[in-house]
Amino acid sequence: MIRRGAEAEIRRDEFMGRQVLVKSRVPKSYRHPALDQSLRAHRTRVEARLLQEARSCGVPTPIVYDLDTVNAEIWMQEIVGPRAKDALMKAGPEEVRAISQEIGRMVARLHSHGMTHGDLTTSNMILRDGRVFFIDLSLGSKAASLEEMGVDLHLLREAFQSAHSDMMYAYDIIAETYAREYAGGKEVLAKVRDIEERGRYA
Numbered sequence: 264m265i266r267r268g269a270e271a272e273i274r275r276d277e278f279m280g281r282q283v284l285v286k287s288r289v290p291k292s293y294r295h296p297a298l299d300q301s302l303r304a305h306r307t308r309v310e311a312r313l314l315q316e317a318r319s320c321g322v323p324t325p326i327v328y329d330l331d332t333v334n335a336e337i338w339m340q341e342i343v344g345p346r347a348k349d350a351l352m353k354a355g356p357e358e359v360r361a362i363s364q365e366i367g368r369m370v371a372r373l374h375s376h377g378m379t380h381g382d383l384t385t386s387n388m389i390l391r392d393g394r395v396f397f398i399d400l401s402l403g404s405k406a407a408s409l410e411e412m413g414v415d416l417h418l419l420r421e422a423f424q425s426a427h428s429d430m431m432y433a434y435d436i437i438a439e440t441y442a443r444e445y446a447g448g449k450e451v452l453a454k455v456r457d458i459e460e461r462g463r464y465a
């Protein structure tokens with residue numbers, strides 16, 4: 264076992280002679296058993312599908328080798344590298360700029376193909392060879408609305424406010440790159456401001 268989170272456990276295993284990572288959604292005893300089973304199966308299916316769909320659109324994600332909806336497991340490639348969250352904390356201004364531009368480019372690519380991530384934070388990104396890999400897509404969507412895209416960026420902005428409050432300029436670089444790379448980007452950023460206004464008066 265290499266990691267136990269709120270919903271999932273991550274372990275290493277072997278698949279056809281290859282070392283892989285297994286993300287396993289554990290049963291929750293506070294849910295009705297049948298509902299729990301179908302929820303875990305559903306999230307597993309959604310996540311595996313989005314990982315593959317994003318990858319086929321040129322957005323780096325782990326390769327999915329197999330999925331097991333009964334045990335709610337995804338067998339996938341391990342991306343060896345730091346999480347964007349940790350890399351940003353150690354990076355100098357030049358590197359922060361490069362990482363932020365790459366994040367902006369990849370969010371733009373994901374959105375321009377109609378997909379959203381659903382839990383877009385710097386903990387759900389792994390850096391390898393100058394590329395940003397997205398993981399943890401189970402709350403994402405394949406036919407995303409403007410609102411869902413706005414929520415993606417809103418969550419990312421909040422992640423910067425809480426984890427990287429000394430580098431809000433990095434979020435600005437992400438947003439700027441995003442708007443340049445995605446034709447619908449400006450409209451999404453207006454939606455983000457909307458969402459934040461609503462938050463303030465709620």
Ligand SMILES: Nc1ncnc2c1ncn2[C@@H]1O[C@H](COP(=O)(O)OP(=O)(O)OP(=O)(O)O)[C@@H](O)[C@H]1O
Pocket residue numbers: 266267268269270271273284286325339340341342343346386387389398399400
């Ligand atoms: N394919 C992968 N390659 C490398 N590391 C991974 C991979 N998938 C998951 N991890 C590691 O495991 C952690 C948890 O995975 P993930 O984000 O998919 O699950 P989670 O449900 O959000 O769990 P948590 O509640 O702990 O965040 C990630 O933050 C990352 O450090």
Ligand SMILES: [Mg+2]
Pocket residue numbers: 386387399
């Ligand atoms: Mg996560």
